[in-house]
Each structure stands twice: as C-alpha cells, then as structure tokens.
Amino acid sequence: MDDGGGTDNGDRHGITEPAHRGDEGTALLGFLQRQRGLVAWKVGGASEAALRSVATPSGLDAHGVVRHLTNVERSWLRDVFDGQEGLAFDWTDDDPDGELHVPDGVMMEQLLEDYAAEAARCDAVVAAHRLDDVSARRGYSLRWVLLHLVEETARHLGHLDLLRELADGSTGEEPAG
DSSP states (O other), X not given: OOOSSOOOOOEETTEEOOOSSSOHHHHHHHHHXXXXXXXXXXXXXXXXXXXXXXXXXXXXXXXXXXXXXHHHHIIIIIIXXXXXXXXXXXXXXXXXXXXXXXXXXXXXXXXXXXXXHHHHHHHHHHHTSOTTOBOSSTTOBHHHHHHHHHHXXXXXXXXXXXXXXXXXXXXXXXOOO
16 A cells, blocks of 8 residues: 555564554554554563463453454454455354463464464455455455454453553553663
8 A cells, every 4th residue: 555655654672653644554554563563562571371370250361362363353354355265263153252262282472473474464465455445245345344453453452461461560552662
C-alpha cells in the first residue's frame, strides 16, 4: 500500500512506530504491526516457569493468548477474507477454545515464531488487496478486518500486561529507551 510518504517512523526494540503521515492502509497495518510487536515484547525475556505460573480464573494464560492471536489472524485474513482452503486451527467442535489450551511442552519462543510466521503470511494477503475489497466469506471489507485485528490484538495485549505483571512483576507499555 502506498503511504504517500512517511512510512518509516522508526522501530524501537522491534516495536513499529506507525507512520505519522500516509494513507489509511499504511496506518492500519502500522498499528497492527505495533500491537504484534508489543505482544512479542511483553512476553519476551520471561521464563517459561514464570509465564506458566499465572492464569486467570478461567484458565487464560500467556501461552494461550499468543496461540489465540495466531489463530485469529489466520482465521480472519487467510480463511474469512482470502478464502484459503485447508487451513489448520487449534480449536475443534469439541473444544472451541482449544487454541487457549497450550500443552506444557510448547514453549513461548515457538509460539512467538509461529505468530510472526502467520503474521507474514497474513501481510502477504493484505498486500495483494485494497481496503475496500470484500472478503471471500461473510462479506467484510479488508478495512473492517484490519480494524478488528487491531482491536483484538490490543485487547489481548492488555491480558498479557496483567499476566506478565503477575508472573514476574514486569510492567510497562513499551520498551524504555
């Protein structure tokens, strides 16, 4: 997407600063990328033991949040929007929240690698379309899907803020310096 200038406003500690000028598509993708980067930063550097030591009363933990976000991007951009067939998801009819139930042997590092790889595949879908294009399934514009993913990712980033603070006391909105 052409931004009309101003796409590169920097990257601090792997966190994208969305373009301060440019077109709507550049802004939407920049804000989504920022949220993705903050997810990786928020859980990065924490021990597996610390991250696994805390969960909400319903069982939500950091590993489940990251795997959920991976599945959500795959679902909205590659399945619903692009209509790709044969995609695998971590939920089932028997366990509709299956992506939240991450086995103990699955490490956060692997979940973050999977999330980044899925984000790259999803970005390729976005790059091939215009914001007004309508999804292959369910009739959503790409604009709506991107806005929804920014909202979904930001909402779950809030969960990660709380889980990380409970896990090891680490707080903050973004990397310092």
